[in-house]
Amino acid sequence: MVEKSAEDAIQAAAADLLRHYTLGSEFETYLAHLKGNDLVLGVALIENHEQAALETAKQISDLFRQPFLTASGSLGANLAIGVAVADPSDWNPELILENAELAVEDACEKELRQISLFVPSMRAKYEHRERIRSSLTAAFENDEFVPHFQPQFNLKTGKIIGIEALARWKHSRFGWISPAEFISAAESTGDINRLGRSILEKSCMQLRRLPDEMTLSVNLTLSQILDESLPEMLLECLTDTGIKGYRLKIEISETQLSKNLDKIWRVLSEIQECGIAVSLDDFGTKFAALRHLTEFDWDEIKIDGSFVDRAFNNEKHAEMLLATLNLIANMGISTVIEGVETVEQRDALVELGCGLGQGYLFSGPLDFDDLMTLFFSRPQLEELVSV
Structure with a gap:
């Protein structure tokens, strides 16, 4: 700006x-x-x-x-x-x-x-966007926003180690609305913080049903990160749901780190002071900036699947990926690989020393009941329900 x-x-x-x-x-x-x-x-x-x-x-x-x-x-x-x-x-x-x-x-x-x-389709797109905007109030009143969860795994053992919460909205008339559409609409109407808190609270309540060592990752938009009341809201949510701070990770996409960096670093530091981990998401989506790795004390780096895909198809990109992984490891930062879709990818990543990952090889986003059914045995479910 x-x-x-x-x-x-x-x-x-x-x-x-x-x-x-x-x-x-x-x-x-x-x-x-x-x-x-x-x-x-x-x-x-x-x-x-x-x-x-x-x-x-x-x-x-x-x-x-x-x-x-x-x-x-x-x-x-x-x-x-x-x-x-x-x-x-x-x-x-x-x-x-x-x-x-x-x-x-x-x-x-x-x-x-x-x-x-x-062209006329532009007006149709505009009118659809306006319908989405005008439906937000009723969606909040009817509690239509829900989290779905994509599991994260230990690539070597196949054990589920955490979940990432993703906002979903099933409109009473239009059916499932794309997150890109309703998140953009919520930003334009000033409802994004309300939406974010709703998803976070619901996700934390579900996290209570999972083993204590499992973590919850939540994406936030730039406008949410720039809200100086964010650390206080996160603490309130943890208190209200009884979740310990170490189980929560706040993610910010690298593509959002183009301006207001001083303010972003300040808010993220305050979040860490609350005992909450901070993760850099989508690293390598376009032009990965190594300075983003060094300007902040990240708890976790999530490497975008497109970066990994390029590495599997180009020797120079493979060298770059390996160098990036080594740099992150030497800095003592945890790494999660996104977009793992094949067994061959997983095996190659394990050979490179990657420990954690998520992607459609394991599962796409699921509602919580399906997540529990797919990834926990009946004895485990009975044990977790009794906790």
């Missing part, structure tokens, strides 16, 4: 550039604003010519390839462009702007900021 003064400088420079470009233009509307350090631009045309619209967008994109020269220095912005077209006989300024903004959202979702042309 760029500083406010830099945002203002980019905004002003972008406005001047657009103003110069649009002098004498036949195009109806240009809409621009900043999202962090991303310049978001909508172009609306009064002629129903998609090719002309895309050519215009390309010309504007070319204008912004060079850094802006501002009073604050040379500044750059990632440009996302959304394009909407309409027939002059059916011109609706409000609708065309909405369509352009939906196209902008689509452009922003792409890894590289690109030009997106509005």
Whole structure:
């Protein structure tokens, strides 16, 4: 996130550039604003010519390839462009702007900021997202959010050693909703902390039914981590459910470690002071940063399955994986391998010295009753129920 003064400088420079470009233009509307350090631009045309619209967008994109020269220095912005077209006989300024903004959202979702042309499916996607958002209140009232659990195993012995809680929602009308959809919706409505606490409390209550040596891992979003009241909430949950802190692990994805690092480290340190372990999740998903391993005293590193897949198909990646595993081991940090799907993978990982893992070779996420049935014998179940 760029500083406010830099945002203002980019905004002003972008406005001047657009103003110069649009002098004498036949195009109806240009809409621009900043999202962090991303310049978001909508172009609306009064002629129903998609090719002309895309050519215009390309010309504007070319204008912004060079850094802006501002009073604050040379500044750059990632440009996302959304394009909407309409027939002059059916011109609706409000609708065309909405369509352009939906196209902008689509452009922003792409890894590289690109030009997106509005298509009706974008509005269908938007309306579906709004239905999900509007259903959240009733979902909380009806207690529809539940945890499912993916087991974690000792790769050598095959013994279950822990579980990872994953939020699930079965909508009364739409059925199972993708976690990516409802977690994003909860973030946008400010309900993410409520959702997180609900899943954590339910998961801890289920953990009470498992042997004391088994642990519970819970993923948190960046907004949850940045909430300074998080350590207090975790302690309250442990107290209310009677779970000891050493049985809980809080996971944060490496992909979330791009900004606000000082605050993230501070909150994570406070969590550790509560006796709760902290795990770096999804390590190696894209561009694994070794500095993330050294800037914080992690209790656990979870290596993403894609990192492992690349290692099995490329000698250099295999060397990199081995070096990473050795580095983590030398730092005294526990390692969990994600995405273990075949016996061959498991055997190779054991040879590399990997002790713990999870993946579909063992099980996908399950509701708690299925977990108990699959991984505990009847005598064990009777013993655990009696505890």
